[in-house]
Amino acid sequence: MSTRRRLFAGERLRRLRETRGVRQADFAATLGVSASYLSQLENDQRPLTTALIERLAELFPLDWEDLGTDRAERLTVALREAAADPLFAEPMAPDQLARIVEQQPALAERFVALHEAYRRTGQRLEMVDEALSADNAGGARLPWEEVRDWFHVANNYVDTLDRAAEQLAQHLRGRAPSPSVEAIEHHLRSALSISLIYSGQSGLRSYDAEMAHLVIDPGQPAESRRFQLAHQLVSLALRDEILGVVEEAKLPNAASRQLLFVGLSNYAAGALLMPYEDFRRTARELRHDIDRIAQVFGTSFEQTCHRLSTLQRDGARGVPFFFCRVDMAGNITKRHSATRLQFARFGGACPLWIVHEAVAVPDRILVQLAETPDGLRYVSMAKGLVKPSGTFERPPRRYAVALGCEVRHAAEFIYADGLDIASGRNVTPIGLSCRICPRADCDQRAFPPSDRPIAVDPDQRGVVPYRFG
Template structure:
């Protein structure tokens, strides 16, 4: 098979101009000479696999591979699989390129085997969930089935995201995002829905027969605006939502209904924070959540959640993990575009900073954490209190967490000031039942796949040792 020659001189020059780099500075980053870089920029020489790897590593958000090219997709998937911490000695870009080009069938089988390994780990989490909650056979409840559908979809739904972005751009005018007036006018005039704000037992109440919408006025302004966007999405994008639900092949009727609600929420976020503009602004402010909240008039949680959905092919954002944790430590929302996987619900590692954040509202905490596979993450967590609007209804208290692998730390403002070498990284796990660490003083349960050793004559913080 002949090697695929990649010429990208104009793209490389644009990349250098965008980052304000001289040829000498970019050449140093890529480990090549200035003359070699000049030849590449003039399309006199192609990019080698090693240089493609260096560009992807140094500019992960700018140097997007052509995801429509099968050979490039294979190389990218092989690189990701071979970079798993399971393998102590990663292969070089040249070795990966040779395998991908000369042995494509072997490369595909290796990629499939690695995917099966990852899925086996996910199955172990499902079994752990069943054991922890007495769920016979590991069967999933409707909300769990929907949660897993979003996870398996990468938390990105292309047809819905693009339709919502187009609608949001239509309504926003000269602003970054549609304001309340624009949403209200479209709901009333274009969708023929009457709208009132009133003290109400629920957050939103819609009568489809009468075309009447009631929104609880006691909610914070960002929440009221989100409820408007939800109803707008559920009505204006009904056909797109139905198409996705029909293709999801969920088992229970309740699951399909929950997915419809979840998709309307997803589209509401995409209307208020249109993909391209939100991604550009997020990069410009280095993913400073407070500044994104001001720019798009959204809540802290809404901005964090939207950042976790920026996975559009050829325009991906930083791969973040995102979750919401309540006062009891239950994970009520979760998604990870990173290698970090959460406990399926509850039982999350107590050493993770998000648990401390729940008890300290309106204060941002940061943490450098390391999982048992050796991967390090920068985490940001903030405790939030959502008022109820009434003395006899307790406010909701929870924390949200957002984080990325340290490879993307320079894009994440919350990594500033942290020592990223890992010397002071907090050793966290997924959950005690899945964590192999033998020396954790915070362990609540032994690992599901290990024996325990009990010595009646010796006692440490944990009353057993891991076999």
């Protein structure tokens, strides 16, 4: 049997309690130990037990990751996550998981790897199935679908670019949270010899590589202008890093590779304006209050939401969020999920999801407690947005963005404060889309699921004119 290293974490355990403003007795009750025992733990008179390690990982997953756990503890947490998949009837007890990691670590690692492979294979099968079901007789993915799927498989995090952009931001921003417009403009002009003009005659952004001439539309909102500048800066300053990722992606055609280059430049621009470590820390301190985070970094509501969905760096992960953008017709035009919720890849989302109401009511934040068919519950926040065009001749863009997490992270998400998480009252049952949703009693169903036979009784009529198995 292997020998586990005893973990003393008194100072960090105390800091975890104090940052939440919780008394020692109340924190002890939460952990299921006595106040005197907690005092001994906080003073490093006793090490954490396996049961307490599991309890901390369950209650405070992000803080526990920050405690610098060793390989055995990290493997235990990963095994717990895999064993909790809805595929299995019941999760395994913490002591069982700890014994498996102690006695059969190689088996535990293989189980975690197999579960990850199973999850990824399921996602790829959905991609193929949905491509065949879409208006694409050949089943081949279009370039934008290939790029979207690449980001999905990469978990919407690109470590090479994220760290390079963070380093560049450190050079540009000084003591400010984020590089200013002036700092970006100065770097473009002085370091990259780019001439810069603000004019509304060439689209949102136009760059002439031969003349080293950049034109930015001044009619965009300030946050959008700054993002366009950042995009051009990273696409030049980090060009080798971006091309390296594009080459490794091995996408099959030139259009896909070019779209990936643009997508990676956008990703790096977000990482430049919202540097990983400072952004993650600020987001947690503000409990992911989007408007307040956006004020700190000078970013838009959408840019901030999108960045929160990318915080997947090993050893410093953020809350696993899902993020999407929905247009007035219900089409999902951006999507990513670091949670177990996966969006339908073609067509719109479930009409019961709060994001559709948000599209119709701009500048108001809506919150929802939702449950998917697998029994998992999520806290969703959605806001309708209007992006001005800068001219009467072109209508403004109207859409909504949504951000959400599993209820186990509700304490980290300020938008969950008004919801009755414990009782589960007012839970909205949602699906991914009617095409794959198994719910038989949904009043908003548009058509039956594609994998179920239907039965029609001319003498009986419910909300829909059929029943399915």
